[in-house]
Amino acid sequence: MKRPHFYLFLFLSGFCCQAQFTNTASRSYSDVPLTEVIKEFESVYGLTFYFKAEWLESERVIAQFNDLTIADALNEVLRDKNFTFLLRPPNYVVLLPDEGSSTETLTIDNSVDNRVSIGNINLDLDQGTISGYVMTGEDNLPLGGTVITVKEQAVRYVTLPDGSFELVLPVGNHELVLHHPTMVDYKISISLNSNGKVNLLMFEDVTVLDEVIVSTQAVDQNVSKTITGQEIIDIQTIKSVPAFFGEADVFNSILSLPGVSRIGEGSSGINVRGGGVGQNLILIDNTTVYNPAHLFGFFSSFNADAVNAVNFYRGSIPVEYGGRLSSVMDVQVKSGNKEKVSGSGGVGLVNSRILVEGPIRRDSTSFLAAVRLAYPDYMIGLANDEDLNNSAAFFGDANLKIDHLLNTRNRISFNGYLSRDRFEFSDEAEYNYGNRALSIKWDGQLTNNTLFETSGSHATYDYQFDDVSEPQFSSSLEARVNQLTLNSLFQTEVESHALSYGASVTGFAINPGKYTRKSPESIVAPTTIDSEKGVEGAFFIGDTHSLTNSLSIYGGIRYSFFSGGRDGLKATYHGPEPRLSVNYKTTVSSSLKLGYNRMRQYVHFISNTAAATPIDLWKLSNTTIKPQVADQVTFGYFRNFRANMYETSAEFFYKRTTDLIDYRNGADLFLNENIEDELIQGDGKAYGMELLVKKTEGKFNGWVSYTFSRSLIRVDGQEPADVINEGVFFPTNFDQPHNVSAFASVRFNRRFSLNANFTYNTGRPVSYPESVYEIRGISIVDFAERNEYRIPDYHRLDISFVMGTTLKRVKKIEANWSLSLYNVYGRNNVYSVYFKNDVNSDDPQAYQLSIIARPILAISYNFKF
Amino acid sequence: MIRSKYIFYLIALTACVEKFNPDLDAADSQPLIVDALLTNENKQHSVTINLAKDISDFSQFTPVIDGTVYVEDSQGRIFDYVHTANDKYTSVVAFAGIIGSSYRLVIDVDGQRYESSFEELMPEAQIAEINANTAVERISSETGEATDELRVTISVDLNLPVDREVYYRFDWNSTYRARTLDQGSTVCWDERNSDPPINLDVSATCYVNESSSSFLRLFSSEGLQATGIEDVAIYSVEPNRRFQTKYSPEITLFHITKTAFDFWQAIENQSTNTGSLFDTPPSPINGNISYTGSGNERVIGIFEVASVTRKRAFFLNSVVNRDFDNYNIDCRPSAGPPGSPQPVRPLFCCDCRFLPNSTDVKPDFWED
Structure with a gap:
């Protein structure tokens, strides 16, 4: 099969067989399209040609030869044509335009090594210049700030904000490593023959929906x-x-x-x-x-x-x-296409979405706008509950991004994000909540080896809960978190050092709760919990340094500080957060890694329900609530096989946390002006082992991971109420020791693919009562110890089947249908266990609740234009 | 919890609830359970003490019979209790708690001493009015199916102090007057193939008493800003024969301390736990009694000190605006056992004294 976008030379490593090139050829062509000739050579002599289809569109062949070697036969075929060719074992024939330089874009095929030849091999030069752009594979957006390391030269280059670069290198073989903070690194081996232009895509073009493997x-x-x-x-x-x-x-x-x-x-x-x-x-x-x-x-x-x-x-x-x-x-929103208007969207059972992107000013300014609107009433209608059937829900989100290249060295982007949820429960209650995020970022290049990124952002989260079930008690509770952040990051390449340094400062303003009457009949007392304000800042510097070819180290320190809290309890904290990583490559395809991290958290999530709710609180540290501090040590062994087709890893971690937040038994957080009285801080301990096997390429790919981990907490305060489970370590709500996750994707052809996802984990910890007692005739169960038991284990299989609507490569609208089945075998996974008095028994009875106790079929239509 | 209860409804949209038999360990030791109430009523007050039992143990609770129990007030006066029956200890003398005084309970069992905190006896609070309102309520069965049912809700109006928060617990009992429509008929006895056990010409009017069972209704003025509140629902009943002629609820109001209120509320929260991840995970409920020694002896319970006031009201059947015949007092003829005369009716249809807790003696409080 032709690979039309493999227009440059591909080496194959690892094995060598030139049998095909030693054949002799005898053919006769009389004005035959060159593409037909190539097909015949492939068929008859077992060769594989690489070329770009449009090169050959009008080329025809008139030739006759007998008993010539393959090389000589090809010379005859290509006589008077502007092509040279290269033969590379075991059977590759690469056609190259004669210009000696290429302005084409490189793409990478996963089935062979990433090796390319650049320039005209007929020119006898000492050095050549490689120039071009580094761009995103998905939408050809420039990737300024990409670090290109030429290994043999031990030098690094940084692309300009427009993604351009120019490397002057000796003719010969070089290994280039591309690194960009938002992209996955990749290596490429270059055989430089003369000057050449290359556009490097760090992502494969994914505009073809069915080519899903990155x-x-x-x-x-x-x-x-x-x-x-x-x-x-x-x-x-x-x-x-x-x-x-x-x-x-x-x-x-x-x-x-x-x-x-x-x-x-x-x-x-x-x-x-x-x-x-x-x-x-x-x-x-x-x-x-x-x-x-x-x-x-x-x-x-x-x-x-x-x-x-x-x-x-x-x-x-x-x-x-x-x-x-x-x-x-770190979720990164796409930048809009600077060359043409395009878009994508989809229609599903729960929501529909549309995205449009395009140039505002061609090649310099682009926009991206996306909206998603949901209509989950359909889902709610599935419930066998009239109250729910009388309920209404809505959610949606929107993105807007404007990206502008000021010049070749500076780029500004604006990002806006809005999410909103509303859920109205049968005229009794209404939840209304959402995020808002605005940011503006300036990427630039200070010097040839220093890039900077400065951003300002504003984030808001707010919620409103209206309880209108009884007019006398109808109320509205509003809360809001505001955050304003300024951040500057500099990256400097100095010889074999890659420095990252900068500072950030964030201001917080939290309104924990404003409680008001919702109707004139209401007698609730309007209340406003004191607001909280604080500032968190940090200075940081880190360095990635390759000590040898096999040993690299990342070391850095972040010094953070915080000042704030609510009135009367304001406090100041600060401290270092060292970070260290060491990578020792034991072979070219394996490495040992060691890491150490210290993290400090000054803003705390306050929620004493088992799962987070949208109406939970965020709270700043103060004199009573100390910052949470975590130290984590990691160790891992990584090994790839078959030219990175298979990735395997085993990682181990151990983490200790101090001042982890927990809650007193029966803590009441609702509109609590002295919420500190309900919080207790303990020590956390987590450790585990993570195993991963991943197949990254081919029609069948996916991964299987197994994790063993524990997450424990110890609360052993001075007061009896500050002691949980006798002050010994006990499992947190999310301690799930065994976890297996598997994902597989099979691409049958460019049109059909099947994906499957399997999850297994140990049931989460819960408190079960061991005793029962009665007071005033009421049976009460006694939950003596916290999280001593577990709900039954969880497992679930999901599959999805994706069908493209057409096999045509060139199409105005690319679309597919996606059919998914969630919880394929309809397992009643236990969501929770609770105890209630049974009408047929004096003693409480345990019940298990499964919330998605059946397979859920869904279909969606997705398109791009 | 209130805020998150609606989330649970959504979560449960494709839900399935099943009975579950977790493999539970037997407790190493059982906590002492104390249930004590001291009021401003002049009477012999009582305390019950027993041990909790394993949740899988279907036997009776083990009473603690050899304890030493007394109540001490803030002036140092001691009121001794003695073991009187099973798990019950009764004060040796009748006495009334004094409003404004504080009391604590002291228990000694096998040399282990347990004490409650001092609890103040709060002033008497008054129920301004008792109301009966009818409404169609949606009643959900265990299978999730909902049916509409006419209910009568008994509620109270309360005056609230503006200078402090108050914590109330309610209890109720009721009496209704029942008239037997088929007094003396033999159709009920035919079912039993026997003679009527009593004369048939007795009064056709009875007074039936019902009282709350395993009932907990709390009210707090926390978070409210008003001098009064109307229609605080206490309980609801089906308007069957209860409202045939006249229905008389008596509401008891216990003015309790915040400590007691928190204890009862914890129990209420636990009993309304729906299993949602948005519920607060369950935790031990300890109450206001603690072990004074240095070990980990657990004690659960409440020494509730409360002033008590009661109020009674009478409601005619006009409240429910419904005529009562055999149909809606459950006296429809129905198929009897094979071989018996058909149709038959329940015994109480022929003699109202067969209704549970029924008497044909008019209570003193009854107003005709």
Whole structure:
């Protein structure tokens, strides 16, 4: 088969067989299209040609030869044509235009090594210039700030904001490594013959919907990257993982990673390496998102169409990130297409979405606008409950991004994000909540080796809960978190050092609750909980340094400080947050990594329900509530096989947390002006092992991961009320020791693909009563110990089937149908266990509740234009 | 919890609830359970003490019979209690708690001493009015099916102090007058194939008493800003024969301390736990009694000190605006056992004294 976009030379490593080239050829052609000749050579002599189809469109062959070697025969075929060719074992014939330089774009094929030949091989030169652009594979947007390392030369280059670069190198073989903060690294081997122009795409073109496998998977970033525990989830992976009601969900992909879990369906947020949901820093284009869930946790609040990639850190966290203990999830919104108007969208059972992008001023300014609107009433209608049937729900979100290249060295982008949820329960209550994020970012180049990124962002999360079930008590509760952040990051390349340094400052203003009457008849007392204000800042510097070819180190320190709290309890805290990662490559395809992190969290998520709700609180540290501090040590072994086709890893982590927030028994947080009295702080301990096997390429790919981890807490205060479970370590609500996650994708052809996702985890801890007693005739169960038991284990299989509407490569609208089946075998996974008095028994009876106790079929139609 | 209860409804949209038998460990030791009430009524007050039991143990609770129990007031006066029956201890003398005084309960069992906190006896609070309102309520069955049912809700109007928060617990009992429509008829006895046990010509009027069972109704003025509140629902009943002629609820108001209120509220929260992840995870409920020693002896319970006031009201059947015949007092003829004369009616249809807790002696409080 022809590979029309493999227009440059592809080497094949690892084996050598030139039998095909030693054949002799005898043919006769009389004005035959060159493409036909090539087909015949492939068929008769077992060769594989690489060329670009349009080169050959008008070429015809008149030739006759007998008993010539393949090389001589090809010379005859190509006589008087502007092509040269190269023969490379075992059977590759690469056609090259004669110009000697190429302005074509490189793409990468996953089935062979990333090796290219540049320039005219007939020119006898000492050195050549490679110039071009580094761009996103998805939409050809420039990737300024990409670091290109030429290994043999031990030098680094940084692309300009417009993505351009120019390398002057000796003719010969070179290994280039491309690194961009938002992209997966990849290596490319170049055989430089003369001057050449190359556009390097860091992502494969995914405009063809059925070509879902991302080229960067072929790279050994898991082995070579210095830091541990970083994952980059591309949009295709996000869309591939089957999801609830067929909605592509950022969290679904993250959840399939080892070390990441959630406590149940319909619960928002994730638990990372034994951390709570409030310990994850979730960003959208540098702006904090406080509630990343729609409809109380059923759906992610990110529109997958607008997402370019998700950078997820759970191990070593770079110094530029801070403020949360467990992980960083950096969602990057796509920049609009600067060349032409295009778009995408979809219609599903729960929501529909549309995205439009295009140039405002060609080649310099673009926009991207995306809207997603949901109509979950359909879903609610499934319930066998008249109250629910009388309820109404809505959720939606919108993205707007404007990207402007000021010049070749500076770029400004504006990002706006809005999410909103409304749920009206049968004329009794209404929830209304959402995020708002605005940011403006300036990327620029100070010097040839220094880039900077300065951003300002404003994030808001607010909720309103109206209770109108009884006129006398009708009330409205409003709360809001405001955050304003200024951030500057500089990156300087000095010889073999890659420095990152800068500062950030964030101002917080939290209104914990304003309680008002909702109707004239209401007698509730209007109340406003004292607002809280605070400032968190940090200075940071980090350095990635390659000590040798096999040993690299990332070290850095972030010094953070905080001042604020509520009136009367204001406090100031500060402290260092060292970060360290060491990568020792034991072979070219394996490495050992060691990491250490300290994280400090000054803003706390306050929720004493098992799962986070949209009406939970955020609270600043103060004299009573100390910052939470976590120290994590990680160790991992990474090994790739078969030219990175298979990735395997084993990672171990141990984390200790001080001043972890917990709650007194029976804590009442609602409108509590002295909420500190209900909080207790303890020590956390988490440890685990994460195993991963991943197949990155081919028609069948996917991964299997197994995690063993524990998450424990000890609360042993001075007062009896401050002691939980006799002051010994006990499991947190999200301690799930065994977790198996598997994802598989089979691409039958360019039109059909099948994806499957399987999850298993140990049941989450719960408190069961061991005793029962009676007071005033009321049977009461006694929950003596917290989290001593577990609900039954959880497992679930989901599948999705994607069918493209056409096989045509050139089409005005590319579309597919996606059919998904969630909970294929309809397992009654236990969501919770509770005890109630049974009408037939004097003693309380245990009940188990399953919330998605049947398979859920969904269909969606997705398109691009 | 109130705020999150609606979320649960949504979560449960494709839900399935099943009985579950968790494999529970037997408790190493059972906590002491104390239930004590001291009021401003002049009487012999009582305390019950027993041990909790394993949740899988279907036997009776083990009473604690050899304890030493007394109540001490803030002036140092001691009121001794003695074991009188099963798990019950009764004060040796009748006495009334004094409004404004504080009391604590002291228990000694096998040399282990348990004490409650001092609890103040709050002033008497008054029920301004008792109301009866009818409404169609949606009643959900265990299978989730909902049916509309006419109910009568008994509620109270309360005056609220503006200078402090008050905490109330309510109890109720009621009496209704029942008239037997078929007094003396033998159709009820034919079912039993026997003679009527009593004369048939007795009065056709009875007074039936009902009282709350396993009942907990709390009210707090926390978070409210008003001098009074109307229609605080206490309980609701079906308007069957209760409202045939006249229905008389008596509401008891216990003015309790915040400590007691918190205890009862914790119990209420636990009993309304729906299993949602948005519920607060269950936790031990300890009450206001604690072990004074250095070990980990657990005690659960409440020493409730409360002033008590009662109010009674009478409601005619006009409240429900419904005529009563055999049909809606459950005296429809129905198929009897095979071989018996058909149709038959329940015994109480022929003699109202067969209604539970029924008497044909008019109570003193009854107003015709």
